[in-house]
Amino acid sequence: MSLWFSIFLLIVLIAIPLIGASIPGFPLLLGVIIPYAAIAIFLVGFVMRIIGWAKSPVPFRIPTTSGQEKSLDWIKYAKYDNPHTFWGVVVRMALEIFFFRSLFRNTKAELRGQKIVYGSNKYLWAAGLAFHYSFLVIFIRHFKYFVEPIPGFVSLIQFFDGFFQVGLPILYLTDALIVAALGFLLLRRLLDSRLRHLSHAADWFPLLLILGIASTGILMRYFIKIDVVSAKELGTGLLSFSPVVPIGVNPLFYIHLFLVCTLIAMFPFSKLMHLGGIFLSPTRNLANNNRAVRHVNPWNYDVKVHTYEEYEDEFRDVMKAADMPLDKE
Amino acid sequence: MSSSAEVKFKPEEIARIDYSPPSEHWTDPQIDFEAKRGNWCYSGVHKSLKYLDLPVPKTKFAPNDQDWGLPENWKEIILEGLRKRLDRFRSLKVFMDICVRCGACADKCHFFIGSGDPKNMPVMRAELLRSIYRKEYTTAGKIMGKMVGARDLTIDVLKEWYYYFYQCTECRRCSVFCPYGIDTAEITMLVRELLAEVGMSIDWIVTPVANSFRTGNHLGIQPHGVKDSLEFAADDFEEITGIKIDVPINKKGAEVLFIAPSADYFAEPHYYTLLGYFALFHEIGLDYTWSTYASEGGNFGLFHSHDMIKRLNAKTYAEAKRLGVKWILGGECGHMWRVYHQYMSTMQDEPSFLEVPKSPITGTVFDHARATKMVHLAEFTADLIRHGKIKLDPSRNDHWTPTYHDSCNPARAMGLLEEPRYILQNVCNNFVEMPENTIRENTFCCGSGAGLGTDENMEMRLRGGMPRGSAVRYVQENNDANILLCMCAIDKATLPALCDFWAPGVEVGGVHEMVGNALIMTGEPERKTDLRGQPLKGKEEVENE
Numbered sequence A: 001m002s003l004w005f006s007i008f009l010l011i012v013l014i015a016i017p018l019i020g021a022s023i024p025g026f027p028l029l030l031g032v033i034i035p036y037a038a039i040a041i042f043l044v045g046f047v048m049r050i051i052g053w054a055k056s057p058v059p060f061r062i063p064t065t066s067g068q069e070k071s072l073d074w075i076k077y078a079k080y081d082n083p084h085t086f087w088g089v090v091v092r093m094a095l096e097i098f099f100f101r102s103l104f105r106n107t108k109a110e111l112r113g114q115k116i117v118y119g120s121n122k123y124l125w126a127a128g129l130a131f132h133y134s135f136l137v138i139f140i141r142h143f144k145y146f147v148e149p150i151p152g153f154v155s156l157i158q159f160f161d162g163f164f165q166v167g168l169p170i171l172y173l174t175d176a177l178i179v180a181a182l183g184f185l186l187l188r189r190l191l192d193s194r195l196r197h198l199s200h201a202a203d204w205f206p207l208l209l210i211l212g213i214a215s216t217g218i219l220m221r222y223f224i225k226i227d228v229v230s231a232k233e234l235g236t237g238l239l240s241f242s243p244v245v246p247i248g249v250n251p252l253f254y255i256h257l258f259l260v261c262t263l264i265a266m267f268p269f270s271k272l273m274h275l276g277g278i279f280l281s282p283t284r285n286l287a288n289n290n291r292a293v294r295h296v297n298p299w300n301y302d303v304k305v306h307t308y309e310e311y312e313d314e315f316r317d318v319m320k321a322a323d324m325p326l327d328k329e
Numbered sequence B: 001m002s003s004s005a006e007v008k009f010k011p012e013e014i015a016r017i018d019y020s021p022p023s024e025h026w027t028d029p030q031i032d033f034e035a036k037r038g039n040w041c042y043s044g045v046h047k048s049l050k051y052l053d054l055p056v057p058k059t060k061f062a063p064n065d066q067d068w069g070l071p072e073n074w075k076e077i078i079l080e081g082l083r084k085r086l087d088r089f090r091s092l093k094v095f096m097d098i099c100v101r102c103g104a105c106a107d108k109c110h111f112f113i114g115s116g117d118p119k120n121m122p123v124m125r126a127e128l129l130r131s132i133y134r135k136e137y138t139t140a141g142k143i144m145g146k147m148v149g150a151r152d153l154t155i156d157v158l159k160e161w162y163y164y165f166y167q168c169t170e171c172r173r174c175s176v177f178c179p180y181g182i183d184t185a186e187i188t189m190l191v192r193e194l195l196a197e198v199g200m201s202i203d204w205i206v207t208p209v210a211n212s213f214r215t216g217n218h219l220g221i222q223p224h225g226v227k228d229s230l231e232f233a234a235d236d237f238e239e240i241t242g243i244k245i246d247v248p249i250n251k252k253g254a255e256v257l258f259i260a261p262s263a264d265y266f267a268e269p270h271y272y273t274l275l276g277y278f279a280l281f282h283e284i285g286l287d288y289t290w291s292t293y294a295s296e297g298g299n300f301g302l303f304h305s306h307d308m309i310k311r312l313n314a315k316t317y318a319e320a321k322r323l324g325v326k327w328i329l330g331g332e333c334g335h336m337w338r339v340y341h342q343y344m345s346t347m348q349d350e351p352s353f354l355e356v357p358k359s360p361i362t363g364t365v366f367d368h369a370r371a372t373k374m375v376h377l378a379e380f381t382a383d384l385i386r387h388g389k390i391k392l393d394p395s396r397n398d399h400w401t402p403t404y405h406d407s408c409n410p411a412r413a414m415g416l417l418e419e420p421r422y423i424l425q426n427v428c429n430n431f432v433e434m435p436e437n438t439i440r441e442n443t444f445c446c447g448s449g450a451g452l453g454t455d456e457n458m459e460m461r462l463r464g465g466m467p468r469g470s471a472v473r474y475v476q477e478n479n480d481a482n483i484l485l486c487m488c489a490i491d492k493a494t495l496p497a498l499c500d501f502w503a504p505g506v507e508v509g510g511v512h513e514m515v516g517n518a519l520i521m522t523g524e525p526e527r528k529t530d531l532r533g534q535p536l537k538g539k540e541e542v543e544n545e
Ligand code: HEM
Pocket: A096, A097, A098, A100, A103, A124, A127, A128, A129, A131, A132, A135, A185, A186, A203, A206, A207, A272, A274, A275, A276, A278, B100, B102, B179
């Protein structure tokens, strides 16, 4: 149900620019007003979300320890899976962010008779990495539509991405990868009954939307050629705050752009905010040095305790009878 | 306990698990408590709630009753409580927002593996709260409802929380595998706090908490009872080893305050670990004391609320100060160490009256405990062995082929993994490890922690214990393992039933029990039995003479 809902939503989002592209005034809306609005929503929303999180304090230091702690000198400790120092935490976080360290641990539990066996299960990790890195590379490659001259690192990435020199225009590796990875992530959600059970629109929709963006992009590059010069004019115009509205660009381009704007605008309000949240996760971004360095809780308050005096008052007689030391006779 | 488990349940029946989720949408909270007997725990008795000044339900209820005696304004209380906690805990806020439902945590939970109930997947457990959060705090949730996994807060939702958040042992295994470190244990802790605010809590938590608050230990044993138990054990110890020992209790001016879970002196097989402590402390001549006021290391408050952790934990430093000790040593317990390691120094004022712990025997300064001034006994003993300060005869444990169960809290909220292994390698000859996906940071819970080690939920305990049981069975069949060692009082209390069920014939014991067996004590007569009174290998004939 939520899958159908997401598909329907995507179709509507495609239909709007498809129909709209030929209506006068719409290109201005699609090419200039909506992109600016989306970016504005993104920036404000993103900052507000981060502030929202940061406003709540971290009362306790509760890292999840995934290896030996630092204790006795002669015991080797897991510097990055159970960091004791700031730099250990930095490495742990970097491993999470760049290599999805925790996901790499993934296993699959299976029941065989009355026994449970565990197999390695790295597909999600591999597809996840492939998707995210492809996305990143494609994102960087798009700089060429916004700035002139094209920065060196963008050309470099583009060169490596097209390294295999197959097809004409040359096939970018990441274009194939991102579609394959998204396909895997979608199929996985669809075919694994547990994942299907727990997925809702907020899970289907981003995958479909990004797949929509990637497909329209690929269509434009390899199959239905569009007027790239006009597209670049729009891009550079937007970035330099002197937008020009191109005329006669293929509606496909507007569809692509509109879907991208949707992604940008919904980003702060969706699970995609894991981009920011991963940095703030208290089980990962703190050192496990609780016994060595005191962590302060800003809202620590007093609670009712049972003092020794109260205890001795209640039990003085039996303690005396048992010949136990007393503070007050 | 174990025998009743065997009569009612059969491994082959429990192990017939259907992992395919039902076709109904999960947002429906209905639970048939009557049909689910064996999976939930009884609610807290009013006497204990009152003693602790906690909200008391309007009626006495069992979970299978219709009316749970909620206050009129229960909804306000819950929503206000949730808002307050979102403002206080960044962890909660972030965890509510960033889960991508990738499912990596799904089959990491022992309760899901053992039951196949989809709401026991950690991600779904969290969704039970997240769905309410969405409805109340997100625009999409308000407008699109079920489509985006949002739903209304109803009494049935609260009952569902009660059911599933008391089917989580706060073991943090899911958190190890989550790409964002989402810690369902943290969510469980906070939902339990919310439930307690409207009078919903379980008895095997609030009564031990009330007992600990009043008498210092969770069984409610009064000071003279603690003394009797310890002295009785000392006599027993003399009978077994031929060595007479002193048991200092509430002794002012001792160098070290020793705190262990109270089960160590009241329950089996914990008791043999206690004898192990005795042997070690006597042999090295440690100037230490037990305390009756702080006679419980195991902090049951951890299973109730952050306030309750603090209320019970306060005794540790208060007693250390009153007795004038220099530092604190802690025995074999799991959740006790979660509190001592991750919460104590934050919750309490700085213990400036204590010194940085230093082993009087080896001179080692435990610098990693310089703030809390509290050292784990395994660290202390490993250091003794490393410096060759104790004489050990590992062949005295030759009748055992031990394997080691890492308890959840020391493993995933501390990282105490090598010390116990180092000790075991020095005190036993036959130590074997269980499969690597079931030990160290990947360790599986006993399925009965966090207040769930009671009788009425035995079915769920056996289910939750299945992954651990299966791993024990594996080393039993392949390596002839015959004892499962652990450093946790709850494990020692609950693993015997589990082993009887999943790996019959495997006993349960503690690390310092093995130390006590192997320790060669000055002036001791020849040791013929272990601390359980069982004949040592090669000394069996002695029994028959
Ligand atoms: C610091 C940057 C980021 C990190 C460390 C990160 C990490 C992750 C990880 C570990 C997962 C779970 C595994 C998976 O499904 O691949 C995930 C899922 C996902 N990420 Fe990211 N991510 C980042 C940024 C982004 C961005 C910028 C986007 C897109 C605009 C994005 C989109 C997604 C989506 C759609 C999923 C869900 C995949 C599914 O439903 O199966 N991520 N991310």
